[in-house]
Amino acid sequence: MVLAILIIMAWGRNWNDMIDAYLTAQTEVNSTIVEYLESIKVIKAFNQTANSFKTYRQNMANWRDSMIRWSKERAIPFAVYQGLVLSTPAFIIPAGLLLYCGGYLTIETFLMFLIVGPVFGNLFMRIYEFLRYGVEEKKCLERIYKVFDAKDICDRGKKRLNGFDITFKNVCFSYEKGANVLNNINFHVPEGTKCAIVGPSGSGKTTIGRLICRFWDVNKGEILIGGHNIKDLPLKDLLSNISMVSQDPHIFNDTILENIRIGNPKASMEEIIAVSKAAKCHEFIEKLPDGYLTSVGEAGAKLSGGEKQRIGIARALLKDAPIIILDEATVFLDPENEASIQDAISNLTKNKTVIMIAHRLHTIRNVEQILVLKEGKIVERGKYDELLNKNGLFRKMWDTYSSALSWSIKRGEVDV
Known part of the structure; x- marks a missing residue:
């Protein structure tokens, strides 16, 4: 028994790496299945059913290979362990006969060992299962603890909001360890006014809205609401005063x-x-x-x-709520309903502090200020007419937007 346990424990030193590879491969398979199911409409629409299975097949092959490696690695040590723990009669019989012939053992005791010995050996077969599943569960727990150990947003603020103006001071932000999405952003939105944020895709518009809600903390600088850094406000109090309408609610x-x-x-x-x-x-x-x-x-x-x-x-x-963040809140509306929804949004934003993230430039004509972002920086700011007269990025965006509104499909010489 001692020899069998030593063998299985010596071999168990390699279990961590093998089980980690097995679980990683299994996770990739599960992720691929979920992604396929969530994307089924796009896959069918573009007739990519066959191609979409390439990643799935590859991940399944990796999982299969990890299981084969695991089986090959454990085959010989497990066979030796099993042979040793089930071979108790091979040791009991000669030892028992020798002791019985020498008068040191009664026949009743000898027979008892012959019956109990194999059962005792079978029980030791469970040690392998305990060791194997113990290591696997430890690896699973390590992955769970990575989530539990993720850094929480500090929520120890005790100040109370007494105003609803919004100020960004030298704000820089990046996701994880990537390049900065926002660089030295500075602006002020007085209480009860509207501020529109426009710019090319990927310029950081939506990120500004999410930072106001404190979905993430800034890397540098500070965001103030009512003169208080949002880090000094209780998170529940902050979010209770903000309503957000996203482009995909x-x-x-x-x-x-x-x-x-x-x-x-x-x-x-x-x-x-x-x-x-x-x-x-x-x-x-x-x-x-x-x-x-x-x-x-x-x-x-x-x-x-x-x-x-x-x-x-x-x-x-x-x-x-007194603060409204609109992240292209009319992007999916048809022209017939857009006008009526704009009336609803006007009622929603009346006398509120509003951040409007917009792509439809005709919806921001009457805001008090417009910020134009490019590559995470504010490159222009001002009112609608002022920016049009500057012939800068906003004017280029407006010209492109206006020309798109006049697009039509032609069949020969006839407009469709």
């Missing part, structure tokens, strides 16, 4: 009623209907089989992009 797998009520869990049915009418979603909700009690499916699968955005606006209207 998250819809929970629940009823429409509960998705809107997230904005204010204590809201009455009358209040929910009122904000739904203001957000122009009451009409389509009433046409659904169960009205406001209709389940929308996972991620709002049963709703169109425009319907999800209108529910997101209704949610923000219900919250009625």
Whole structure:
């Protein structure tokens, strides 16, 4: 038994690396399956079903290879261990006969050892399972602890908001250890005014909105609301005063009623209907089989992009926070409904401090200031007419946007 245990423990020194490779390969397979299922519409639309399985096949092959390596590595040591722990009769019989012939052992005791010995050896087979699963569970726990040990956003602030103006002072930010997404951003949005942020894709517009909500902390500089650094404010207090409407609002797998009520869990049915009418979603909700009690499916699968955005606006209207962040809140709306939704947004943002992240430049004509971002820096700032007259990046963006509005499809000489 001692020899068998020494052999299995000596071989167990290599288990950490083998099990880590096995779990990594298994994780890659699982990730590929999830990605495929989430992307099934795009895959089918572009007829890429066969190609999409290349990554899956490769990851499955890696997992298979890791299992084969594991099996080959453990085959001989496990066979030796198994042979030793199950070979107790080969030791008991000669030793027992020798002791019995010498008068040191009774026949009853000898027979007892012949019966108990093999059972005793079988029990030691469990040691291998305990060692193997112990190492595997340890590796799994290490991965879980990496999540638990991730640095939390410090939430020890005790100051209270007494104003809702927003100030960025020399703000720099990067995701993890990458290059800076924002570089020395400085601007001030007075309370009750609107500030639009425009710029090419990847210039850092959405990041500014997320930093105001403190989804991440800045690497350098500070963000002030009401004169207080947002790090000095209780996170719950900060977020209770901010409503955010994103270009792709998250819809929970629940009823429409509960998705809107997230904005204010204590809201009455009358209040929910009122904000739904203001957000122009009451009409389509009433046409659904169960009205406001209709389940929308996972991620709002049963709703169109425009319907999800209108529910997101209704949610923000219900919250009625003094700071509003609009991340292209009308991007999925058709022209027929956009005008009415703009009215709803006007009601939402009335007398509020507003950050508007915009691509549709005609929606920001009446804001008090516009910031133009490029490669994480503010390259222009001013009012709408001022920026148009500068002939800078904003003017180029406006000219491109205006020309796109006049595009048409022609068949021969006839406009379609």
